[in-house]
């Protein structure tokens with residue numbers, strides 16, 4: 001996979017493709033460039049996205065069309081579903097826009113050696129916060145136990161058993177919705 005800078009694209013008329021946005025994207029991972037947005041997410045603790053699994057999803061995953069977001073690949077590994085959103089698939093330089101994980105089968109994920117209990121709780125908590133970013137969701141945070149911080153916004157978040165909030169390990173702020181944490185600057189120390 002190559003890196004594309006600032007949305008710049010080199011495309012000569014002779015190589016321009018005749019594909020439309022509705023044509024299923026190609027299943028060759030080497031054709032896809034990485035957006036800056038996606039490269040940032042690759043490094044994000046608690047997202048569990050790697051280039052290997054993204055390549056596997058493009059090659060073998062289930063293809064879905066979403067009216068607002070376009071094409072996405074979905075691949076389940078030991079109870080966890082990886083979602084990979086791609087764009088510019090009608091052009092000769094398609095890109096990987098973003099990727100994330102969600103729970104496909106809670107029991108399978110909990111029993112898997114690939115995922116720790118902390119991982120499975122992190123994935124479910126992150127998904128719950130993203131589901132409805134504006135809403136405060138103490139009742140959905142409370143059952144989650146996450147001891148190793150995951151990143152969202154500027155913050156590194158954990159939550160203890162019975163807590164209806166996530167807490168940042170750096171700034172010590174407490175949050176109950178994704179919007180709250182995305183609109184609060186992290187002042188470390």
Ligand SMILES: [Zn+2]
Pocket residue numbers: 154155156168169170171172173185186187
């Ligand atoms: Zn913080």
